[in-house]
Amino acid sequence: MKYGSIILEKTEYITLKRLLNLSESYKKHPRKYSVDRLKNELNQAIIVDEADIPKDVIRLNSVVTVTTTDGWENSFELVLPEESDYQTNKISILTPMGLAVIGYAQHDVIDWEFPGGKKSLHVESVSQKNKKQTI
Structure with missing residues (x-):
């Protein structure tokens, strides 16, 4: 792991904690491993x-x-659940893939248990979309 631990921006950390608390209903769901x-x-x-x-x-x-x-x-593109759209390759943070990659960096290797089995993911590239400016 490039930075020794996952890295999160403060407001995204709070958003993620809230989403995970709401996802308690996944106790017997295939996403349980990823959430935990x-x-x-x-x-x-x-x-x-x-x-x-x-x-x-x-x-x-x-x-x-x-x-x-x-x-x-x-x-x-990693997005909030309400913005998820598989046709435009927008993946929700609450999917197993989204939960697996958040906070990791380019060139990290992530060993993760997905519903279809264990995979070793290599993060090939990461780019940031420009955020809208607020005044």
């Missing part, structure tokens, strides 16, 4: 201000490309 693992990772997460978050860290609205050793590749 991310909750554990949050205990050691590095929480930073917006200005201090490295550009290569996966966060909300990041565009990410991941691969596996068996040749699988996927590119997507």
Whole structure:
């Protein structure tokens, strides 16, 4: 892991904690492992201000490309659940993939148990979409 722990921006950390608390209904759902693992990772997460978050860290609205050793590749934008749209490759933070990658950085390797089995994901690229300016 590039930075020793996952890194989250403060407001995104709070949003993620709220979403995970609401996801308690996943106790017997295939996402249970992903929710539980991310909750554990949050205990050691590095929480930073917006200005201090490295550009290569996966966060909300990041565009990410991941691969596996068996040749699988996927590119997507990580979004809030209400913005999820598979047709435009917008993946919810609450999917197993979203829960797996949040807070990791480009070139990290993530071993994660998905509903279809264990995968070792390599984060090939991370880019940040421009955030809307507020006045």
